Amino acid sequence: MPAIVRTPHPRERRIVFKNIDREGWTTDIDCYLKDGGYEELKKALTMQPQEIVSEVKASGVRGRGGAGFPCGAKWGFIRPGETKPIYLICNADESEPGTFKDRYIIHQDPHQLLEGMIISCYAVNARLAYIYIRGEFPLGAKILERAIQEAKEHGFIGKNVGGTGFDLEIYVHRGAGAYICGEETGLIESLEGKRPYPRIKPPYFPAALGLYMSPTIVNNVETLCDVKHIVKMGGAEYAKIGRPNNTGTRLLCVSGDVQKPGYYEFETGGLTMGELIYDICGGLRPGRKLKAIIPGGSSAKVLRADDRYKIKTKQPDGTTVEEEIGVDDIRIDFDSLAAVGSMAGSGGVIVMDDSRDMVWALNNINEFYAHESCGQCTPCREGSLWMQKITSRLLDGAGAEGDTDTLKSVADNIAGRTICAFGEACAWPTQSFIAKFRDDFVAYASKNGEKRSDSSKDSAPTEHKDGLPSMHSTGL
Amino acid sequence: MEIPQELADRIDEVITHYPVSKRSATLPLLHLLQEHFGYVSDEAITWVAAKLELEPINILELVTFYPMFRQSPPGKHHIRVCRTLSCAMAGSYSLLDTFCKQANIEKPAGKHHAHLLKGADGKYSIEFVECLASCGTGPVCMINDDFYEAVSEDSVPELLKKYQ
Numbered sequence: 001m002p003a004i005v006r007t008p009h010p011r012e013r014r015i016v017f018k019n020i021d022r023e024g025w026t027t028d029i030d031c032y033l034k035d036g037g038y039e040e041l042k043k044a045l046t047m048q049p050q051e052i053v054s055e056v057k058a059s060g061v062r063g064r065g066g067a068g069f070p071c072g073a074k075w076g077f078i079r080p081g082e083t084k085p086i087y088l089i090c091n092a093d094e095s096e097p098g099t100f101k102d103r104y105i106i107h108q109d110p111h112q113l114l115e116g117m118i119i120s121c122y123a124v125n126a127r128l129a130y131i132y133i134r135g136e137f138p139l140g141a142k143i144l145e146r147a148i149q150e151a152k153e154h155g156f157i158g159k160n161v162g163g164t165g166f167d168l169e170i171y172v173h174r175g176a177g178a179y180i181c182g183e184e185t186g187l188i189e190s191l192e193g194k195r196p197y198p199r200i201k202p203p204y205f206p207a208a209l210g211l212y213m214s215p216t217i218v219n220n221v222e223t224l225c226d227v228k229h230i231v232k233m234g235g236a237e238y239a240k241i242g243r244p245n246n247t248g249t250r251l252l253c254v255s256g257d258v259q260k261p262g263y264y265e266f267e268t269g270g271l272t273m274g275e276l277i278y279d280i281c282g283g284l285r286p287g288r289k290l291k292a293i294i295p296g297g298s299s300a301k302v303l304r305a306d307d308r309y310k311i312k313t314k315q316p317d318g319t320t321v322e323e324e325i326g327v328d329d330i331r332i333d334f335d336s337l338a339a340v341g342s343m344a345g346s347g348g349v350i351v352m353d354d355s356r357d358m359v360w361a362l363n364n365i366n367e368f369y370a371h372e373s374c375g376q377c378t379p380c381r382e383g384s385l386w387m388q389k390i391t392s393r394l395l396d397g398a399g400a401e402g403d404t405d406t407l408k409s410v411a412d413n414i415a416g417r418t419i420c421a422f423g424e425a426c427a428w429p430t431q432s433f434i435a436k437f438r439d440d441f442v443a444y445a446s447k448n449g450e451k452r453s454d455s456s457k458d459s460a461p462t463e464h465k466d467g468l469p470s471m472h473s474t475g476l
Numbered sequence: 477m478e479i480p481q482e483l484a485d486r487i488d489e490v491i492t493h494y495p496v497s498k499r500s501a502t503l504p505l506l507h508l509l510q511e512h513f514g515y516v517s518d519e520a521i522t523w524v525a526a527k528l529e530l531e532p533i534n535i536l537e538l539v540t541f542y543p544m545f546r547q548s549p550p551g552k553h554h555i556r557v558c559r560t561l562s563c564a565m566a567g568s569y570s571l572l573d574t575f576c577k578q579a580n581i582e583k584p585a586g587k588h589h590a591h592l593l594k595g596a597d598g599k600y601s602i603e604f605v606e607c608l609a610s611c612g613t614g615p616v617c618m619i620n621d622d623f624y625e626a627v628s629e630d631s632v633p634e635l636l637k638k639y640q
Contacts, residue, residue, distance in 0.1 A: 135544045138621040139621065175503070176538075190503070253612060350562055361565075364559075364561045
C-alpha cells in the first residue's frame with residue numbers, strides 16, 4: 001500500500017507501531033525474523049498456557065476494539081478443562097468511522113499480528129482461528145494469506161507448532177461491507193454464513209456460546225498485537241506503561257480539521273486532548289477555532305470546545321479531589337473520557353473547527369447508522385432511519401418546529417432497547433449533538449419553519465399521552 | 477454459468493477452511509463468484525446453494541444484506557468513494573460529483589445514498605460507500621481493488637486514464 005510515510009513524533013512510544021513506516025521494512029517473514037520476530041512465540045511455547053493467561057491478566061490490557069473490556073478477564077471466561085473445541089477470532093473488521101489503526105498493522109506488519117494471534121491461541125487452547133477482515137481490505141486479506149503461508153512453512157502454524165504437540169490452523173475470512181460485523185456476536189453469525197444479526201447476551205457470550213455454539217475468544221487486531229509484547233516484557237512490566245486501569249500503549253487515529261492528521265501511538269493517558277491536537281497534530285488550520293471533538297469513533301459522544309467538566313481524581317494518599325477541567329485538559333484514556341461522559345472507544349479522534357455545521361455533521365453520522373443498522377431490533381431499524389430523515393430534512397429546509405425534541409426523543413427510545421450496542425452507538429451521536437449544540441438545531445428548525453409558513457401548521461408534532469411525539473404527524 | 481476449472485478448484489479449497497460447517501463458506505464463495513463474473517446472478521445463488529447443500533434463500537438473504545454484493549453487472553471499472561464523516565469533511569461529496577462528470581455518469585439530484593450508478597457506455601460505475609478506514613488521508617476511494625488516498629479532484633482525469 002502506498003502509505004504516506006512519516007516519522008513518529010518524538011512524544012510517541014511506538015511498540016505495536018514500531019515497524020510502521022520503517023525504512024526498508026517489508027511484509028516478508030524474513031524481514032520480520034531478522035528483527036527478532038517470532039521470538040516471543042518461542043518463549044510463549046515454553047510456558048504453560050495458564051501462565052500466559054496470568055501474564056495477560058496482570059498486564060491489565062483492555063480491549064482495543066472499542067468496549068475496553070479487560071482482555072485477561074475475557075480469556076478467563078474459558079472454563080478450565082473445557083471439552084468443546086475453542087475458537088479464536090481476530091476482529092479485523094475495522095469499521096468504526098474515525099478509526100484507521102488496524103489497517104496499517106495488517107498491510108505493513110502482518111507477522112506481528114500472526115505472532116500475537118498464535119500466542120493467544122496457544123494460551124486459550126484454540127486450534128482453529130479466523131481473521132475476520134473487512135471486505136474493503138482486499139489487499140490486506142492477500143497480505144495476511146501470504147503471511148499465514150510463510151508462517152506455516154516455518155512451522156509456526158499447522159501441525160505440532162514448535163514441537164509442542166499444539167496444532168493450529170488460521171484462515172482469513174473476508175466480510176462484505178457491513179459495519180455490524182464488527183460487533184462480536186454479529187461477526188460470529190456472519191462467520192457461520194448467516195446474516196450478521198447480533199445475538200442476545202446472556203446467554204450468548206462468545207466465551208461460552210460463540211462460533212458454532214462453542215467457546216470463542218474475539219479480540220481486536222491491536223489487542224492481539226499487545227499480547228506479543230506482554231509476553232516479551234511480562235505482564236507486570238507492561239502494566240507500568242500508561243496509567244492504572246489504563247495500561248499499555250494506545251493507537252490513536254486523528255482525522256478532520258487538524259494540520260497533521262494521522263496515526264500515533266502513546267502511553268495510554270500519556271497526553272491530553274489539547275496536547276494531541278495542538279502539539280502533535282499541529283493545531284487547527286490558520287484562523288480557525290476548535291468547535292467539537294468526537295473522541296473515540298463516530299459513536300462516541302461529542303465534546304464541545306468550551307465544555308467544562310467537574311471530575312474526581314484519586315490522589316496518591318487515597319483521597320479524591322474534585323477539579324474542574326476543560327476539553328484541552330482531558331487525558332486520553334478509558335477512564336478519563338468516561339468521566340467526561342464520552343468514551344475512548346476505538347481510538348478514532350475526529351476534530352471539527354468552527355467552519356463546521358453541527359447539523360450537517362450529525363446528519364452525516366446518522367446516514368451512516370441508518371445505512372448500517374442490521375434491522376433486527378425495531379427501535380434501531382426504525383429509529384436510526386427516523387433520525388436520519390429528521391436531520392436530513394432540517395438541512396433541506398423542510399424541518400418542523402419541534403424537530404429538535406422529536407430527534408432527541410427518538411434517540412432516547414433506541415438506547416437500551418436493542419439486542420446489541422449498535423442501539424447506543426446510533427443514539428449517542430444524536431443525544432450528545434443535541435445536548436451540546438441544541439441552539440444549532442433549534443435555529444435550523446425555526447428557519448425552516450419560516451419557509452414552511454402556513455403549510456406547516458398541520459404537520460407540527462403532536463404529543464401522545466406517553467409524551468412521545470407521533471412520528472406520523474411529523475411526516476416521517 | 478460456466479465455472480472454469482481453476483475457480484472450481486479454488487472454491488473446493490476454500491470450503492476446506494470451514495471443517496465444522498460448510499455454510500461458513502457462503503461469503504467466500506460469493507466473493508469468488510462476484511470477482512469472476514462481476515456480480516452475483518440468480519444462477520450463481522442457486523449454484524452456491526447446491527454446492528453448500530443449502531436453500532437458495534440462505535444465499536439470497538446474504539446477497540441482499542451485505543453492501544458489497546451486487547445483483548447486476550457494474551461498469552468495467554468500479555469506483556467506490558467513501559462517504560463518511562472525515563472523508564465528507566475532506567470533500568468526498570464533491571469528489572464523487574467530479575468522478576461522475578469525468579466518467580460520464582449521470583447522477584440523480586439530491587440523493588446521497590444513491591445505488592450503484594453506471595455510465596451509459598458501461599465503462600465506469602460508481603457508488604458511495606461507508607467508512608473505508610483511512611480517515612486521516614481523506615478523501616479516499618477504491619477503483620476496483622486498488623485503494624487511493626488524499627484524492628484531489630484535479631487528479632481524477634489522470635486516475636481514470638489508468639482504468640481504460
